[in-house]
Amino acid sequence: xxxxxxxxxxxxxxxVGLALSCFTVFAAxxxxxxxxxFYNWTDYYPVDLLAKFEKETGIKVTMDGYDSNETLLAKLQxxxxxxxVIVPSQSIMRTLINQDxxxxxxxxxxxxxxxxxPAFRDPxxxxxxxxxxxxxWGTTGFSYDSARVPGGKLDDSWKEFFExxxxxxxxxxxxxxxxxxxxxxxxxxxxxxxxxxxQDAKRILELLQKQKPFLKMYSSDNTVDRMASGEVIMxxxxxxxxxxxxxxxxxxxxxxxxxxxAMFQDNFAVPKSAPHPGNAKxxxxxxxxxxxxxxxxxxxxxDNGVQSEKLIDxxxxxxxxxxxxxAFASRLRPEKExxxxxxxxxxxxxxxxxx
Amino acid sequence: xxxxxxxxxPLTREVSLLILAYLYVPIFVLIAYSFNANRSATxxxxxSFAWYGRILANPSIQTAALNxxxxxxxxxxxxxxxxxxxxxxxxxxxxxxxVVEGGxxxxxxxxxxxxxxxxxxxxxALGIKLGLLTVIVAHIGFCIPFAYLPIRARLNDLDKSxxxxxxxxxxxxxxxxxxxxxxxxxxxxxxxxxxxxVVSLDDFIMTFFVAGPxxxxxxxxxxxxIKAGVxxxxxxxSTLMLVISIVLVxxxxxxxxxxxxx
Numbered sequence: 001x002x003x004x005x006x007x008x009x010x011x012x013x014x015x016v017g018l019a020l021s022c023f024t025v026f027a028a029x030x031x032x033x034x035x036x037x038f039y040n041w042t043d044y045y046p047v048d049l050l051a052k053f054e055k056e057t058g059i060k061v062t063m064d065g066y067d068s069n070e071t072l073l074a075k076l077q078x079x080x081x082x083x084x085v086i087v088p089s090q091s092i093m094r095t096l097i098n099q100d101x102x103x104x105x106x107x108x109x110x111x112x113x114x115x116x117x118p119a120f121r122d123p124x125x126x127x128x129x130x131x132x133x134x135x136x137w138g139t140t141g142f143s144y145d146s147a148r149v150p151g152g153k154l155d156d157s158w159k160e161f162f163e164x165x166x167x168x169x170x171x172x173x174x175x176x177x178x179x180x181x182x183x184x185x186x187x188x189x190x191x192x193x194x195x196x197x198x199q200d201a202k203r204i205l206e207l208l209q210k211q212k213p214f215l216k217m218y219s220s221d222n223t224v225d226r227m228a229s230g231e232v233i234m235x236x237x238x239x240x241x242x243x244x245x246x247x248x249x250x251x252x253x254x255x256x257x258x259x260x261x262a263m264f265q266d267n268f269a270v271p272k273s274a275p276h277p278g279n280a281k282x283x284x285x286x287x288x289x290x291x292x293x294x295x296x297x298x299x300x301x302x303d304n305g306v307q308s309e310k311l312i313d314x315x316x317x318x319x320x321x322x323x324x325x326x327a328f329a330s331r332l333r334p335e336k337e338x339x340x341x342x343x344x345x346x347x348x349x350x351x352x353x354x355x
Numbered sequence: 356x357x358x359x360x361x362x363x364x365p366l367t368r369e370v371s372l373l374i375l376a377y378l379y380v381p382i383f384v385l386i387a388y389s390f391n392a393n394r395s396a397t398x399x400x401x402x403s404f405a406w407y408g409r410i411l412a413n414p415s416i417q418t419a420a421l422n423x424x425x426x427x428x429x430x431x432x433x434x435x436x437x438x439x440x441x442x443x444x445x446x447x448x449x450x451x452x453x454v455v456e457g458g459x460x461x462x463x464x465x466x467x468x469x470x471x472x473x474x475x476x477x478x479x480a481l482g483i484k485l486g487l488l489t490v491i492v493a494h495i496g497f498c499i500p501f502a503y504l505p506i507r508a509r510l511n512d513l514d515k516s517x518x519x520x521x522x523x524x525x526x527x528x529x530x531x532x533x534x535x536x537x538x539x540x541x542x543x544x545x546x547x548x549x550x551x552x553v554v555s556l557d558d559f560i561m562t563f564f565v566a567g568p569x570x571x572x573x574x575x576x577x578x579x580x581i582k583a584g585v586x587x588x589x590x591x592x593s594t595l596m597l598v599i600s601i602v603l604v605x606x607x608x609x610x611x612x613x614x615x616x617x
Contacts, residue, residue: 037567037568037569042415047414047415062568062569064566064569064570065576065579067578067580071579078475080478080483080485080489081485081566083567222586225393229393275484
């Protein structure tokens with residue numbers, strides 16, 4: 001018995017050594033100066049463009065994806081995940097700044113900031129662009145198939161969507177995202193989308209309940225194909241996914257309703273814990289070069305915040321959905337970060353509507 | 356005996372079939388739609404391999420798949436080594452044996468979310484930067500019991516007289532291990548390591564918590580891509596993962612059976 005346990009002991013030593021070496025191999029990860037950790041929405045950046053950046057600057061980029069602003073916030077709050085560049089939407093920017101999670105990068109002092117469009121230079125969520133630089137932006141309006149509506153044209157109004165004509169009833173889809181639908185209804189009713197007044201909430205709920213029987217579905221999935229395949233004639237939609245649908249079926253049109261259309265902006269920012277802030281600034285500056293900003297727009301089908309109109313592919317440039325006519329600029333309503341009270345009201349509208 | 360009685364109960368067959376259908380129908384639907392030419396996950400048009408081509412050409416998926424394989428391979432080798440060591444050290448009765456074994460198998464019983472949060476907090480406390488390394492270390496932790504159990508079971512069945520015979524023939528400890536113990540254990544080591552590999556490959560919760568730059572694995576990629584809509588691409592990756600897992604589990608089972616027959 002004793003001899004055997006001796007044997008086992010010796011064997012154990014050998015195995016322990018092997019197991020330990022498993023760990024030490026990875027502990028020896030040295031910090032590489034020429035690298036950048038990029039944390040972005042999944043599939044929201046063309047991979048070829050990273051290769052170009054690498055070639056021009058010698059900085060190797062590692063890109064990971066997240067699914068929502070909430071995931072990004074959780075990763076940053078937990079700490080330990082050392083990313084250099086992140087892509088928060090404007091709706092989460094104040095939270096990130098207030099929680100002291102972002103590094104001041106003074107984007108306006110970067111050389112290529114001169115190419116940023118005036119409308120994107122001084123946003124309310126980050127006055128003076130101290131913490132962020134613009135990435136892509138888009139709108140949540142609605143799209144329709146002009147070949148299948150009477151007269152071939154719909155009015156530029158949310159009325160077409162919320163109080164649809166007879167011919168379209170039952171052929172309509174709404175986004176299954178509470179904020180998107182409530183924002184649109186608020187704009188139509190000329191109510192502040194962050195209203196804390198229960199009377200306003202009641203009016204919004206009534207409008208949505210009246211619309212509900214005319215809808216085929218609430219869904220935020222497969223928006224491109226739902227339009228292109230003709231599953232519905234009209235749907236609440238993002239401009240980018242409308243443009244992709246138009247590419248498949250050229251009778252699909254996008255509407256910027258005159259009552260107001262919600263606008264979302266995504267931004268580049270640098271977390272306070274970034275291990276390579278210098279590289280992050282190089283990357284953000286590089287992304288404000290018109291040719292690089294345009295390369296993203298051409299691949300992702302959303303417009304960017306840089307003066308790059310001339311470099312946008314012809315196929316997108318001819319579409320109102322991507323190349324917004326200047327006259328509609330006054331219809332844009334940047335998404336706001338509502339108070340908790342307003343959000344509670346929205347949750348109640350949503351659960352009553354869907355319940 | 357109980358099993359025999361259960362079989363005789365009325366409707367047993369129907370209920371079992373219903374339960375099996377409930378478990379497997381969604382998986383079959385997922386597989387079927389991965390061959391759907393239409394982009395919409397709800398409308399069937401025609402049979403196509405297009406989505407498999409698409410995922411093989413997608414660089415983000417390639418990176419995620421590579422990460423998954425790196426993590427699973429290293430975690431498997433380390434976890435199996437540790438499990439083998441643990442099994443050799445614990446198979447003979449000793450005071451506190453149950454407690455030690457319970458400790459080794461704890462990851463099987465603990466809710467994974469608890470282990471994940473605890474692991475994340477540990478890394479934070481130690482000031483370790485999250486990345487591929489932290490994912491691998493965390494995976495080694497929960498893979499150990501999956502490798503340990505088959506090896507331990509095999510050790511129990513081991514014919515002790517063979518070891519004693521080797522001793523009597525003046526084999527030194529290393530020779531006994533190398534020429535007698537290890538060959539006898541080998542099928543169990545292999546089947547344990549395959550199980551560990553599959554568990555690591557499929558893990559989401561732990562990976563999601565301890566992932567840092569450059570450590571997106573396939574399950575994490577699938578989760579983050581699903582927000583943009585369930586496309587047949589997701590079905591295709593899921594189908595591939597399912598096939599790989601099934602093949603490996605069958606392999607583990609077959610190795611285990613073969614070991615028993617020898």
